[in-house]
Amino acid sequence: MFDLIGFDDAVKESEWILTGEGRSDTQTLLGKVAHAVSRVAKRHGVPVTLLSGGIDDSGLEQLAEHFAGCFSVISHPMTLDEAMSESAKMVTNSAEQLMRLWVTRY
Numbered sequence: 001m002f003d004l005i006g007f008d009d010a011v012k013e014s015e016w017i018l019t020g021e022g023r024s025d026t027q028t029l030l031g032k033v034a035h036a037v038s039r040v041a042k043r044h045g046v047p048v049t050l051l052s053g054g055i056d057d058s059g060l061e062q063l064a065e066h067f068a069g070c071f072s073v074i075s076h077p078m079t080l081d082e083a084m085s086e087s088a089k090m091v092t093n094s095a096e097q098l099m100r101l102w103v104t105r106y
């Protein structure tokens with residue numbers, strides 16, 4: 001799929017990639033898209049940050065070997081239904097905060 005969309009060429013021209021998934025754990029490293037993104041980016045020396053709905057603490061150490069930071073969009077306790085209904089807002093807010101960090105590095 002990456003070949004079909006020209007992903008490798010896009011990564012070559014990138015400075016940073018933000019990727020994510022609903023929940024991240026050690027299974028993320030078993031062929032999920034977020035991990036595939038990090039592998040391509042690593043070949044080109046491009047850092048990749050992982051932004052997920054939730055991160056399993058027991059897999060964080062392994063995830064951190066592949067990503068330049070792993071973050072959850074959840075900022076307070078909530079039900080799954082609440083998280084699903086607020087997901088767009090939470091992802092937008094979290095991505096904005098990460099972008100603010102990225103641009104202040106200059």
